[in-house]
């Protein structure tokens with residue numbers, strides 16, 4: 001049986017950035033994804049400042065321990081990044097940092113997809129806001 005490394009255990013026992021942000025805030029984007037591999041879901045919230053830098057990030061998951069640890073590591077990595085920088089984070093970076101076993105790779109994919117979905121949601125919101133302002 002795979003022995004999880006200390007970082008997974010620590011993040012699972014005491015994950016950082018669990019929670020949610022106000023979805024109605026125009027500076028908050030929400031990503032919501034499910035894993036086809038296992039059916040687990042992850043919701044991630046990002047809040048940006050006027051320069052599109054991430055100033056707050058929270059997550060909630062009905063997922064396994066590796067999904068919780070992957071999400072927590074992801075939130076730590078994206079804090080303070082611009083959206084363009086955050087887009088570049090890959091599930092491999094997260095999986096490597098946690099030394100996830102191959103069977104748990106999809107848990108880190110869930111985290112990568114959730115942040116991309118949150119960024120997309122925010123950009124969609126921005127577009128709508130611009131239309132509202134000019135209309």
Ligand code: FES
Nearest residue numbers: 038040064067107
């Ligand atoms: Fe489903 Fe890990 S087993 S996200």
